[in-house]
Amino acid sequence: MHSPTGKDVRLPPLAGIQAFEAAARLGSFERASEALCITASAVGKRVVALEAQLGVSLFVRRGRGLDLSLAGKEYLEQVRSALELLSNASLHQRVVRRREPLRIVSTPTFARQILVPHLAGFTERHPDVEIELLLSIPYLEMGPPYADLQIRFGTGSFTGLISQRLTHDPVFPVCSPAYLAAHPGLRSPADIRQATLLRCPLEPWRPWLMAAGVNDSSEPEGGVRMFDLGMMLEAARAGMGVGLARDCLVRQWLDEGKLVRLFDITVPSTSDYYLCRDASQPFDEVVDLFATWLTALTRNGQTSTY
Numbered sequence: 001m002h003s004p005t006g007k008d009v010r011l012p013p014l015a016g017i018q019a020f021e022a023a024a025r026l027g028s029f030e031r032a033s034e035a036l037c038i039t040a041s042a043v044g045k046r047v048v049a050l051e052a053q054l055g056v057s058l059f060v061r062r063g064r065g066l067d068l069s070l071a072g073k074e075y076l077e078q079v080r081s082a083l084e085l086l087s088n089a090s091l092h093q094r095v096v097r098r099r100e101p102l103r104i105v106s107t108p109t110f111a112r113q114i115l116v117p118h119l120a121g122f123t124e125r126h127p128d129v130e131i132e133l134l135l136s137i138p139y140l141e142m143g144p145p146y147a148d149l150q151i152r153f154g155t156g157s158f159t160g161l162i163s164q165r166l167t168h169d170p171v172f173p174v175c176s177p178a179y180l181a182a183h184p185g186l187r188s189p190a191d192i193r194q195a196t197l198l199r200c201p202l203e204p205w206r207p208w209l210m211a212a213g214v215n216d217s218s219e220p221e222g223g224v225r226m227f228d229l230g231m232m233l234e235a236a237r238a239g240m241g242v243g244l245a246r247d248c249l250v251r252q253w254l255d256e257g258k259l260v261r262l263f264d265i266t267v268p269s270t271s272d273y274y275l276c277r278d279a280s281q282p283f284d285e286v287v288d289l290f291a292t293w294l295t296a297l298t299r300n301g302q303t304s305t306y
Contacts (some may be wrong), residue, residue: 013049017050022035024059026059027065028066100128101148102129102290103146105134105135108135108228108230110273113230129290131290149290151166152273156164160263161278162278167246170246171208173208173243173244174233174242174243174259179240189213196242197242198224198241198243199220199226200243203244205244205268208266208267233253234283237282275291
């Protein structure tokens, strides 16, 4: 090995240096072997090899005990300084590689149906990012006071936020196979008023009823009113009635046969999911990494691959 100055430099093996330092500190090869978890013979061989490379005797042997030679005393001072520097450098590297926090606030349904099932795809690629996932309530506009990123449901116009649309799915009615079997009269859109229409203010019925040409296109009355899309879809899956759904939220349940789609009529959604960040927030590499990943995930999801 050559140094930058062109001199021939052969560095002693670290194992030999550690064996020498332990033997000098503890006074025998036996005690050094216990500290290093190797045999006393291995300690002795490493020290002998180190002495041969340096061309000096580091110890004066006296039975089972050891005394440092003059050269050994000088070398020990140098070795301890070098080992301390190496130790400090390792500690410094561990500090530099600290985990990067990322706080995300999401609506419950998006978190449960889309984000959490795929989150491992991000964390496996970026293990140093520590994600903190919190929930908000869209209808009540309630959420934690601060987040690096927000996933919100609405029209995309959010005060003080830069928003990017993640989903854009049409809306259609669904119910459970058991509910459909118990209501054989649901043969056409005009028959839907015979069913129990599950209500959620985030997914109003009026646009779909008008598109389907149903005479009474007013919002349904009576029954349980739910303020979360996920709860409403769970109610549909449990056989409580017919709910309005979008592909990104129910694709898996449709594929598994837990929900069935009624009729071929769809209407554009009045609200979608948006990825938002504070307009005053400076650029952050970790935030940008997650935003890029989530955007790609939901873009693929529009081809039913959530």
